[in-house]
Structure formats: structure tokens, C-alpha cells
Amino acid sequence: MKTIDPASFSVPIWILNNHIVNEKSEPIEFRNHLFLFDYLRDTSKNICAKKCAQIGGSVAENLKTFHLAKYRKIISIYTMPSDSDVEEFSKTKTDKIFQANACIRDSLKMDNVFLKQINDTFVYFKGTRSKAAPISTTADRLVHDEVDRSDLGIIDFYASRITDSNYKMTTLLSNPSVKNVGVDLAWKDSDKKEWFIKCECGEKQFLTYEDNIDEIGKRFVCRACNKTLTDEERRRGHWEPTGLYGGKWSGYHFSHLMYIRHTAEEIIEAKETKGIEYFYNFVLGEPYSAGEMTDFRQAIYDVWIPKSLDTPPFFMGVDVGKEKHWVIGSRNGIFKMGKCESREELEAIITRYNPFTVMDSGPERIWAEEFKKKFPKVNLCFYRKDKNIADMVSWGGDKGNFEDSKNWGYLWIDRNRVIDACVYDLQRGNFFFNLSREDLEKFILHCETMRRIPEDVPALHTRRYVWDSTTGVNHWFSAMYFWWLAMKHGSVKVELVSEAEGRPKSLVQITFEGQQMIDLQDLFEKNE
Numbered sequence: 001m002k003t004i005d006p007a008s009f010s011v012p013i014w015i016l017n018n019h020i021v022n023e024k025s026e027p028i029e030f031r032n033h034l035f036l037f038d039y040l041r042d043t044s045k046n047i048c049a050k051k052c053a054q055i056g057g058s059v060a061e062n063l064k065t066f067h068l069a070k071y072r073k074i075i076s077i078y079t080m081p082s083d084s085d086v087e088e089f090s091k092t093k094t095d096k097i098f099q100a101n102a103c104i105r106d107s108l109k110m111d112n113v114f115l116k117q118i119n120d121t122f123v124y125f126k127g128t129r130s131k132a133a134p135i136s137t138t139a140d141r142l143v144h145d146e147v148d149r150s151d152l153g154i155i156d157f158y159a160s161r162i163t164d165s166n167y168k169m170t171t172l173l174s175n176p177s178v179k180n181v182g183v184d185l186a187w188k189d190s191d192k193k194e195w196f197i198k199c200e201c202g203e204k205q206f207l208t209y210e211d212n213i214d215e216i217g218k219r220f221v222c223r224a225c226n227k228t229l230t231d232e233e234r235r236r237g238h239w240e241p242t243g244l245y246g247g248k249w250s251g252y253h254f255s256h257l258m259y260i261r262h263t264a265e266e267i268i269e270a271k272e273t274k275g276i277e278y279f280y281n282f283v284l285g286e287p288y289s290a291g292e293m294t295d296f297r298q299a300i301y302d303v304w305i306p307k308s309l310d311t312p313p314f315f316m317g318v319d320v321g322k323e324k325h326w327v328i329g330s331r332n333g334i335f336k337m338g339k340c341e342s343r344e345e346l347e348a349i350i351t352r353y354n355p356f357t358v359m360d361s362g363p364e365r366i367w368a369e370e371f372k373k374k375f376p377k378v379n380l381c382f383y384r385k386d387k388n389i390a391d392m393v394s395w396g397g398d399k400g401n402f403e404d405s406k407n408w409g410y411l412w413i414d415r416n417r418v419i420d421a422c423v424y425d426l427q428r429g430n431f432f433f434n435l436s437r438e439d440l441e442k443f444i445l446h447c448e449t450m451r452r453i454p455e456d457v458p459a460l461h462t463r464r465y466v467w468d469s470t471t472g473v474n475h476w477f478s479a480m481y482f483w484w485l486a487m488k489h490g491s492v493k494v495e496l497v498s499e500a501e502g503r504p505k506s507l508v509q510i511t512f513e514g515q516q517m518i519d520l521q522d523l524f525e526k527n528e
């Protein structure tokens, strides 16, 4: 009887049977990456993955590309946003993986950064923003990694490269950016598979931040019974479509919520420190488009409460100009606002409430510095340029070293991300207002001048959003996010917890007959 190697037609079985290791020479395991198992087995022509950062998607896709070349002679063109992304990825990941695994190394006949030959089959790697022309050869399969940060015109061009192939396969994978762009467009025309897990109570659910994270208890909870979900319950899921049947793409959505390496605490921490846009794109694996028009009147009236918020500790935000606009609140919301011109008036308010304060550092820097000197709880705020990877806010003195201790009382913020996060909290009722109707109307007028405007960044072929005021009269709005910064800093303390990752103890041995009917649960229980 002719025996067939099951590894030849299943990527995960090939990985397990050949003890394939990752770039750190650790065995690739599926116990904690169960979600990658079925993804790698998927042989659909069109696959899209809307994903968070660092779940092993690119490494998995590289291994699949190699596997298809070796066992099915499928020629792939693998793109990344730029040539330097290709070089970086090759240096830190592919080269290390290919060299560390004999079963790959042995079939590698040519190994350049941009071109690899596996036996007699080629795999091309290419940046989309490359100065050199796109690859003119034809192929069987296109993989567009980080499509949302790629040149979409070039991506379109590559579609013509597979029209003569019998396979015509395309895979898109990316951290999403904004709605209706790149991977999100494909996702909308897919079967939208989500990772479903089951709670002890029987409730089947896929995890979302709103329903499954308890911010106070810092834990994962079942959306039905509120029980704490164990790592075991989080880990053991399965893919199930949530979209319509018959879409073009086989779609997968990956988020940190399904990956037990990320604790609830870490996920909450990311939301608090990285900004809402980053949090959506890289943690939840979702596009983020805040309404370009926020209905502030509605949002603010929705969170107006008759109950007094006048309980310490107090927090204050001050927008400095010729007139000083301020708001004061507790942990739960804002209860007093006003404006003044003289130093004495502002001092009287600070003396009365003794609030932890964030104050605009400009345009009257000397004036503000004098306040900081006199009132140690006054902190001066500076603006910093957008940068997704940096923290949304950094407080001087937090680093704990001597050099940084000189920065006590100063903070640097990424203005757009701070406003995103503050407005997000406002819209979700995470803080309240208890102001007189007259004050509330004055406050709303300042908010209503604010717009979130898309701005193209040609150099990066991408688009970002900036908050702008139509009239420049937005002082109480600014005072609100200064208050929000003070309140957040004074109320939240989160610690980073790192967890050791589990490793598989033994390899799975299966026969050809068994391969068609793998019982995942069984497989992974045996693998423990």
C-alpha cells in the first residue's frame, strides 16, 4: 500500500511532525495558539485575516508559503509594505527559522532576501513601496502581509499576476486601520469567523472587550453568568462564521482576547496607555473610526446626573489663555466650571479644593511655571507628535531615575489620542456631569466646535485623524481633557504582569486515515 505523508498536505501536522522551531528556536506549539491550527489548515482560495499585533500570523504565513512551495509547487509572491520591512522580517524571522529547521534548509536551493528557491519552486518577497518595478513574473498565490500599510495601487497590480494560474490564491493579513480600507473591506465580504469559547454555564460566546472584560476586577468574565473565565476556557475555542454564507473570503479575526498570553490586566493597561486607535488596531484587531462628527450635545446630556459629584479627591483641568478656563471634578465626573483672568481668582479656587491639576503649559509658560512652584499638585502639560508605538501620555518622574526626577510635575501627551480616549469615555458614560443647565450649555458650545478630521500622510501612504476646532473657541473642551488626564493619573494604578508560556510535551503522531478526522480536543489533550 502506498503511504502518504500526512505532513505533505497539512501545514500544522507538518510543523508538529518535523518539530519545527520558531526564530527563537522554540518549538512551534498550538496548545496556546489553537486558533492558528485551523487557520493554517484552510485551503480556501481567498483568505483574509484581520488581526492584532504579535500573534504569530506572519511567521505562520511564511511557513505555509514554504510548505505550499515544497509539497504543491505553488509559486507565491509575498508582499510587505516596504523593502525595508522585507529585509527586517527576513533578518529577524524567516532566515532564522529557515536555518534552524533542517527539513526546510534541505530544500532551500537559493536563499536571498527577496527571492527564495524551494527545490524548483520560487517564492518572491517584495515591498509594495519599492523603487524597483513590481514583479513581472506570474505566480499561483499572492500573500499581502500588512495590507493596510501597503501601497494599495501596487496590491491591485499584483492581482493580474495570478490570472493564468490554476490555483489563483490570495491571502490578505493585516492589523486593520480604519473602516472600509484594506483588510476590513475583505472582511466585510467574508464569512467573518470568530473564535467561540464556552463557559462552564454553557454560554457559547466570542470574546469582546465590552462584554468580557471586567475593568474593576481586572478579569475575563462570561457575558452570561459573570463568572471569571479561566485560561483553559479562553484557550479552548473553535472558529465559527458570524457572517453570511457565500462571501468571497474565508475570514478570520484575531485579537489579544483569545490569546491567553495576554492577561485582562495587560489588555486594560494597553487601553489606558496606548490610545484608543492603537488599542483597536493592534490589541482588538479592529478598525477604528470615531465618528468624524460626534454629537456632543447628546453625549453630554446622556451623562448628566442630578446626583452631587462633589466628593474628594478633586481633579482640575485648566486651559490657559488670556482667560483661564477650568473644570473641577471628582473621580466620577465634572461638577464645577468657570473662567477667570487674574491669578488671584484661580489661586482662590485651587486653595479651596486642593485638586490634583493638569494645566496647559503654553501659551503662558512663565505664568504656569509660577503656579506649579506655588502649588505642588499642579502639573504642566506639553504636546508631543503622533506616534502609534509611544505611550499616549508620559508623566515626568515615572521612570524612577535621577535624570527623570527633574521632570516631576510635567507631562507630555499625544493630543489626538488623548482626545480620542477622553471622548470614548464620555460616549460610553465612563464619567458624568453635574453642572447647572446654564453652565452645561456653555460647556457644550465649546465641545461642538470640535471635529475629528482625516488627514492623508502621503509619505506613509496612510491616513490619520486629527482633532480640530472650527472656531478655536474650545477652551472648556480642552479643560475637560486636562481634567480627564489628572483624574486618570490620580485614580489608576496598573501593574504589568508577564506570564510564562506553556510548551508542548510531546509530538502528535497520526496516520493518514486519521488525518481527515482530527478531533482537535483529543489532539490537544494528548499534547499536554
Ligand SMILES: [Zn+2]
Residues within 6 Å of the ligand: 199, 200, 201, 202, 203, 222, 223, 224, 225, 226, 227
Ligand atoms: Zn457563564
